[in-house]
Amino acid sequence: MTEPTLAIDARGLAKHYGTFAAVTSVDLAVPTGTVHAVLGPNGAGKTTTVRMLATLTRPTGGTARILGHDIVRDATAVRSLIGLTGQYASVDNDLSARENLTIFARLLGYNRARARARTDELLAEFSLTDSATKPLKSFSGGMRRRLDLAASLIAEPPLIFLDEPTTGLDPRTRVDMWNTVRSLVARGSTILLTTQYLEEADELADRITVIDHGTVVAEGSPDELKDSIGHSVLRVTVTDPHDTLRAARIVAASTGAEASAATPGTLTAALASTSEVPEVLLALRAAGIGIRDLAIERPDLNAVFFALTGNPHKEDVA
Template sequence: MDSPIRNDVPGQGGWAVEARGLRKAFGDNQAVDGVDLNVRAGTIYGVLGPNGAGKTTTIRMLATLLRPDAGSARIFGYDVMKESQIVRQLIGVTGQYASVDESLSATENLVIFSRLLGLGRGEARRKAAELLEEFGLTEAAKRPLKNFSGGMRRRLDLAASLIAQPPLIFLDEPTTGLDPRTRSQMWDTIRRLVKTGSTVLLTTQYLDEADQLADRIAVIDRGRVVAEGTVDELKASIGNSSLQLRIQDSRDIQSARRIVEQVLNVRSSVSAEAGKITAPMADADRVTDLLVSLRNEGVRLAEISVQKPTLDEVFLTITGHGVERNQASDSDDESKRLEEVAR
């Protein structure tokens, strides 16, 4: 009997994910502490945070793999607890597809997954070949999985989760451990998925990944969402862009600094060793006035740039620590271990 839901999935613009007050504790460890999320269909939504922030635990609750202690969540309007069977037909999750058999090849594993999802034998083989090519695994198609590297396994894991290209795909740190070239290929694949109709909820601790991919970002730390918005909104929330000037003649540094502060009406900082002046830049239109004034004073520039705050600065400002926090008492790895013990 055909599923009644496939023709009833909201299109672009509806809510793919709605979560309110999600909480999950493992013993005394409060891994997720009241998370709210709204993910619009047809977008890439990034959940950014360090190890131990609660990202993976949140994903597992949304994907029906872990029951929340409190709160509620809906996937395309379906309750993840009351309608879990329907929800599972609408999602793909990296990490839930281990190999069927380590001694089987990549092709054989993908064919088995495809057959389990209802594809015919010929269609399963075609789909397997297509996915292996997409993820750069064609040359390793006949190699047993036990001989795969960690990066190859991660790519195959994502390939398996995309066999049916579900409306919503959860990617839990999909590029961890990948080399830069493979990571870039993965980014292109994620963008293609959204262009062809899927919604992607992506967890990452890579700032550049969130910056490159996400339409909106939730910054999560210690189990709570501490900021949410577009990349530009998050950057703007912590202050202005910065103007950086490098002066050709170090003897002009103080004159240049005085001009910068007068024209821009700001306080500046000077790195005398590098011959560089840095100042907040609220209005980029004032750069022209500044350049004219510097020229009139005979100050020659070696370099000029205007830079927005980085996501690293955003995270540091919001949380008080950097994003690369490798050890934490509430780590997601610990949450998973405690979950297994509790079963």
């Protein structure tokens, strides 16, 4: 039997609580060895989707397979193939990092010697060796998140669910966590990531699924999603602010799009194609208008998110 090419294959996945639909219909196809991000506004159903895929919540509709195993019929097999790091640390504050990891390893069936060895490996990998004997109550937020991720990797699962893994971390620790994710994928793991940080999805994800009101509203690579909501924007800053209006008329004539002046001296216009830029430059030069700066700006994931959901990104509660 050949190994499945999809780590996650979900079709029409749904979860209802009485008349309330937490997840209406979610399709996910996540190839092995990739990072797939799930984005959505508050209450969109991201966490509920992860809980169903991780066999923590039974779906009320649809199907899903994890590395070829059905999440309902083969739940035990699925649990042996996944690691889950939630939004909040699942560790004991009164125990040390070493004690926490050793207990988790023993619960997973490791004998004493193997549990100690695996604990030492993970403490070193996540730069926690020097703090191994300190109680967790003395740990910083970043250290606690690293320990929680280490605990989810004791059994070296091929599929890892990271549900808001960097919530509350400072920027430097967040970047450290990003590097850890990249390292895991380089070693063959597959990552399903939910996040409230759009730049995180942009940095890490091979593909992104956007969920709103419990259903998928868009899916694609970061670049595909950015391209889907509109054209690039040309931003021109002229040398003399008095030339702004005249420059705006020239840019509009060259691009066929309205040029608006954001501030005196700076104007923007949508581009159907970057091939229009040389024509704009030649026209401005012919008119004797000097250019201090010119940039082509693509839509970012923030623009994608607002266009698709109409909501600011917040932590998911459903």
